[in-house]
Structure formats: C-alpha cells, structure tokens
Amino acid sequence: MVENNNLLLGICGSPRKQGTDYAVEYALNYASEKFGFETEFWTVRGKEIMYCTHCDYCIREKKGCINKDDIQNLYPLLEKAKFLLIGTPVFQGNLSGQLKTILDRCRGLIAKNPYVFKGKFGSALAVGGDRSGGQEIAIRSILDFYQQNLIISVSGGAFGANLGASLWSKDRGKDGVQNDETGLKTIRKVIKRLAEFKK
Numbered sequence: 001m002v003e004n005n006n007l008l009l010g011i012c013g014s015p016r017k018q019g020t021d022y023a024v025e026y027a028l029n030y031a032s033e034k035f036g037f038e039t040e041f042w043t044v045r046g047k048e049i050m051y052c053t054h055c056d057y058c059i060r061e062k063k064g065c066i067n068k069d070d071i072q073n074l075y076p077l078l079e080k081a082k083f084l085l086i087g088t089p090v091f092q093g094n095l096s097g098q099l100k101t102i103l104d105r106c107r108g109l110i111a112k113n114p115y116v117f118k119g120k121f122g123s124a125l126a127v128g129g130d131r132s133g134g135q136e137i138a139i140r141s142i143l144d145f146y147q148q149n150l151i152i153s154v155s156g157g158a159f160g161a162n163l164g165a166s167l168w169s170k171d172r173g174k175d176g177v178q179n180d181e182t183g184l185k186t187i188r189k190v191i192k193r194l195a196e197f198k199k
C-alpha cells in the first residue's frame with residue numbers, strides 16, 4: 001500500500017450522527033478548504049465491529065485480522081493516510097467502547113507490519129456532554145495509541161488546545177457542538193498545526 005502524503009483520515013468513534021460526527025467532519029472540511037488536504041471519513045456508526053478475542057491469528061499468520069467485518073474497509077485507509085484525526089464521544093470518562101475496539105483491532109495490522117504506522121501524524125478530538133467530563137482523558141487514550149505505534153502526535157499547542165480538540169456538547173449532540181465556538185476553535189488550532197507537517 002502506497003502512503004498518500006496529503007491524505008487526512010478522520011475516524012469517528014460515535015455510534016450516532018451527532019456531535020462527534022459533526023466535529024470530525026468540521027475538522028476534515030476545514031483541513032481541505034484551508035490547507036488543501038485530501039480527506040476520508042470513516043465512522044463506527046452502523047458498522048459491524050467485532051471485538052478482538054486475542055485468538056492470535058494475526059501474530060501466527062501475519063495476514064491481518066481473522067474477523068471479516070466492517071473494519072476490513074478501514075485497514076487500507078489507515079495504511080494509506082499520512083495523517084489521522086481520531087475523534088470520540090466521552091463515555092464513562094474515556095473513549096467509546098466502539099473506538100477502543102477499533103484500536104484493539106489494529107493489532108491485526110501491526111502484527112503483519114510493526115512499522116505500519118511509523119512516521120504518520122495523529123491528532124485527537126473528544127466530545128463530552130459535560131464541560132469537564134473526561135475529554136482530556138479520552139484524548140490521552142488516543143495519544144497513547146499513537147505513542148505505542150510510532151505515530152507522531154500533534155496537538156493544537158499551548159494556549160487553547162494543549163492536548164487536542166476538546167468539545168462540550170452539553171448533551172445536545174450536533175446542536176451543542178455547533179454552538180460550542182470555543183471547542184470548534186480547538187479543532188481549527190489542531191488542524192493548523194497538523195498542516196505544518198504537510199510536504
């Protein structure tokens with residue numbers, strides 16, 4: 001798989017078409033309009049997603065994951081994109097179960113090629129119903145995935161988006177996020193810094 005140096009893949013970890021979906025799409029639109037990124041969007045919503053069962057097929061065979069579900073369509077996108085933006089709703093103070101499963105299932109890719117993610121750039125976004133509902137912990141979990149897999153993490157920098165993009169939906173889904181101008185600004189800051197790594 002040839003990596004596309006201009007491709008930003010946005011992943012939405014929400015099972016709904018609400019705040020997180022809107023926020024990730026907002027980020028992708030901003031990235032393409034302002035900085036000329038090519039973009040792809042992938043969401044967990046409506047997808048068949050099986051848990052990793054630690055069967056170790058991926059380790060034994062080095063042919064990817066044995067589970068033939070909808071994540072199979074995500075794998076080539078992950079391989080192709082130079083830039084990743086992973087977004088999650090905050091569930092119980094952390095990332096969604098759906099997104100956690102996606103990250104677990106990346107073991108299939110990594111077992112086949114331990115350097116599959118090396119040199120990619122990744123940012124994180126979280127949407128909580130509360131102002132301080134665990135957005136930073138959810139973001140941190142995504143950043144830990146980047147760290148573990150040789151992905152260079154990029155935040156929006158000091159003064160506003162220190163770890164990544166953080167949004168407050170007030171439990172009003174898309175409407176809440178659309179009205180969270182402070183949160184939307186954190187998205188723009190993150191994308192601006194991500195664009196600094198475009199060739």
Ligand SMILES: Cc1cc2nc3c(=O)[nH]c(=O)nc-3n(C[C@H](O)[C@H](O)[C@H](O)COP(=O)(O)O)c2cc1C
Pocket residue numbers: 014015016017018019020021089090091092093094127128129130131132133134169170171172173174
């Ligand atoms: C199972 C569950 C757990 C949640 N836990 C939290 C939480 O710990 N902190 C928080 O701020 N919001 C929490 N929420 C609220 C969601 O983060 C919030 O409604 C968010 O906007 C959902 O994302 P969406 O708009 O993309 O659906 C929870 C929602 C659900 C369904």
